[in-house]
Amino acid sequence: MSVGRTVKIVGLGALAITLGVEWLDRLFRRPCPCPLPHGLDTPFTRLLQHLLSASMSLDLCVFAFSSQELSRAVLLLQTRGVAVRVVTDKDYMAITGSQIGTLRNAGISVRHEMGAVHMHHKFAVVDSRLLITGSLNWTLTAIQSNKENILVTEEPDLVFPFVREFQQLWDSNDPA
Amino acid sequence: MSVGRTVKIVGLGALAITLGVEWLDRLFRRPCPCPLPHGLDTPFTRLLQHLLSASMSLDLCVFAFSSQELSRAVLLLQTRGVAVRVVTDKDYMAITGSQIGTLRNAGISVRHEMGAVHMHHKFAVVDSRLLITGSLNWTLTAIQSNKENILVTEEPDLVFPFVREFQQLWDSNDPA
Ligand SMILES: [Zn+2]
Ligand SMILES: [Zn+2]
Numbered sequence A, B: 001m002s003v004g005r006t007v008k009i010v011g012l013g014a015l016a017i018t019l020g021v022e023w024l025d026r027l028f029r030r031p032c033p034c035p036l037p038h039g040l041d042t043p044f045t046r047l048l049q050h051l052l053s054a055s056m057s058l059d060l061c062v063f064a065f066s067s068q069e070l071s072r073a074v075l076l077l078q079t080r081g082v083a084v085r086v087v088t089d090k091d092y093m094a095i096t097g098s099q100i101g102t103l104r105n106a107g108i109s110v111r112h113e114m115g116a117v118h119m120h121h122k123f124a125v126v127d128s129r130l131l132i133t134g135s136l137n138w139t140l141t142a143i144q145s146n147k148e149n150i151l152v153t154e155e156p157d158l159v160f161p162f163v164r165e166f167q168q169l170w171d172s173n174d175p176a
Helices: A022-026 A043-052 A068-079 A100-105 A138-143 A156-172 B021-028 B044-052 B068-079 B102-103 B140-144 B158-174
Strands: A006-013 A057-061 A083-088 A107-114 A122-126 A131-133 A148-153 B009-013 B057-062 B083-090 B109-112 B122-126 B130-134 B148-153
Touching: A022 A043, A043 A068, A043 A122, A043 A131, A043 A148, A057 A068, A057 A156, A068 A083, A068 A100, A068 A138, A083 A100, A083 A156, A100 A107, A107 B148, A122 A156, A131 A156, A138 B009, A148 B158, B044 B068, B044 B122, B044 B130, B057 B068, B057 B158, B068 B083, B068 B102, B083 B158, B102 B109, B122 B158, B130 B158
Parallel strands: A057 A083, A083 A107, B057 B083, B083 B109
Antiparallel strands: A006 A148, A057 A122, A122 A131, A131 A148, B009 B148, B057 B122, B122 B130, B130 B148
């Protein structure tokens, strides 16, 4: 394992807190030059910050995606030119509150498992460099209520297998 | 991050393969002195090997536990004197096929979330030293069919927060 890489726990237990869209913008513009206090630091804001650090690509592989705030973050990245790809579960994407339709309507490429199996991953890879993974589905219940965990790492030995897994899922679920 | 610690991916994608109880014994006795080939190496056998490496304690925190093979592994550890503690989800433990009753009948201490929230973790800590975590619930579907991931690490910066989280869940769900 290489030295100097950061491996840290973003959240354990409930991630708590709800953020409005204005916070997303604020987080995106960090470090902020204004003299106001910027003390909001929760597992969820840290998750958003890691996501919003994407400058080139976001590869997202989540079983369930219904969180409006995480959806806004993904849409924000897309409008800033980040290449967003999403792999999700076929059954879950059809349920009420799923954000998958919103993402597709915004032009984001979404693919889903074609077979009978469940795509049960919950991970994201930012710029092919940073891995975000854990038990957390991208739902409000998961974020606000459940006991959950998220790991964030730049350790290549950990990140690369997930990059490979994403590409494999992406290629094998090509609808074309 | 300390150098020389092992962080590795046990499994990505379906873990495949079903093992009989004789394999558990065989894995437990590794390295085996017999002259037979021991070529069975799958993500699931690696998961079992990591679990069966416990010599003092196994702290298990899983939302869903219905895999008979993983149940056998946990029971085997208990008969060998390993201190096993299980935290699980209140709703899931009541469903058909849950192994929680079997574990309790064997004298293993099981606690569950008392509140309305879901205990959605899927991790195990072996001897307070080794962390096994990921998307995988301990169910046959998860093991045999789903796309899942498991990380295994001895990195203290990653292990300790999970040790702490387990103890917190254990204490806060004390039925006494
Ligand atoms: Zn500011
Ligand atoms: Zn042998």
